[in-house]
Amino acid sequence: MHIFDRLKSMLQGLNSAPSSETDVAPTQATSAETPARNQAEALILVHHIDAAGNELQAPDMIAGIIGDEIHLPDVSIAGYHLVKIDGLTRWFTAPQARIILTYERQTGQPVWAYAYDIDQRQLIGLPTMTRGPLGTAYEVTAPTVAGFKLLRSVGDLTGEYTTTSKTVLFFYRNQSWRQTDLSTGFVQIRTVTRVFPYPGATTTNYPTSLQPGSVYKTYMRVQLNDDTTWVTIGDNQWIPESQVQLTNGNQLIPKLPLGYRTRNKHQVQQTGRVSFVPGKQVHTYLEPYGRYLTTVTDGERVTLTERLVDDNRVVWYRLQNRGYLPGRYLTDLDPSDFLF
Structure with a gap:
């Protein structure tokens, strides 16, 4: 409830007539507190100010007769709330008076x-x-x-x-890092290599060293201010780039029987539509069951240049310049598919 509404309710309760014959009649002292209505006009100015005394809006004027009850205006000032009232009385008591309402600025969001x-x-x-x-x-x-x-x-x-x-x-x-590269890749260890907790570290608690010929995936490359370069192979696992060489990571891919490469393999001239999850992309492969190469989007029209079936009877298609994709992710083939 608005503060003015609460004040009105309180004043009306105080001014209400006795509710029963058992109520005590007003005493002479109580009657004296209420100014007699003498038909003299009265005017009250209601000022709205902030804590510094600045007027927030033009004063309101309340006109009445001395002895009448005062009804405060219903005022709401955006961004402020009322914190203090000075000069408020229940009735008009003088020809001229004023009431000062002091407001505080509301607190903004953080x-x-x-x-x-x-x-x-x-x-x-x-x-x-x-x-x-x-x-x-x-x-x-x-x-x-x-x-x-x-x-x-x-x-x-x-x-x-x-x-x-x-x-x-x-x-x-x-502050010791000059440049970073977030691209991923594979590195092959050239010499016995220790693993360090951060780039540029000179001591380590890792007990195991990496052996020559082993291959690891990297997730970040960092060049330091001292011109050394480091690569990370896992959380808080860094190795100097000077002790590795780039590789394609084929050593990490299981070797597959050569049968699927030649069995039921045909060159084709077809188009198809990618059928995956609406709005999503599906990976293509460098070779069937191999490394990811790129992605194609659901609904995209693609050109097919090769079709093969592996030993598990899984159909694969080569997309023009975009690697292999399982046939289950293709629809609307033109010309239509055929059975082996």
Whole structure:
């Protein structure tokens, strides 16, 4: 209920007539508290101010007769709430008077700031929050994070507090890292290689070394300020790039019988439509059961150049310049498919 409505209810309750014959009649003192109605006109100015005394809107005027009950105006000022009332009486008591309503600015929604390691994709430090009165200005500054350098930010660094929360993201990089590459690949170990917990480390708790000829998948490549380059083969597992060489990873793929390569293998000139999950993509393969090569999208029309059946009677099609795809992911073949 609005504060003015509550005040009206309270005043009306105080002014209500006795409800039964058992009620006590007003005393002489009580009657004296109520000004006699003498038909003299009265005017009250209602001022709406903030905590600094600034007028928030033009004053309201309440006209009446001395002795009449005062009815406050129903006022709502966007972004403010009422905190104090001065000069309020139950009745008009003088030809001229004033009531002062003091308002406080409502608090806006918070502005959150997060610090992220852009390479490791994780938070570095606790989120911070700033908050202030609606409509007032804010400014977010990047926190200092030991061992990291700021790269960029996303979000409004300055603005005003509103009824909607805001977010600012700050992205950092390890200060000893010059450049990173997030592409994946395979490396083959050339010499006995120790595994380290981070790039540039000189000591390690990993008891096992990597043996020459072994192949590992890499997930990130980092060049340090000292011009050395490191690759990661797992969480907190780094090796110097100087001790490896790039490879295609074929050593990791099980060798398949050659029968499927030649059995029921034919060159074709067909088109087909990819049938997978609506809006999703399905992988193609460098060779049947081999490494992923690329992706094709559900509903996409593709050109087929080869058809084969493996030892398990699984039909495969070669897509023009895009690798192999199991036949179960193709429909609307033109010309139609045929049976072996």
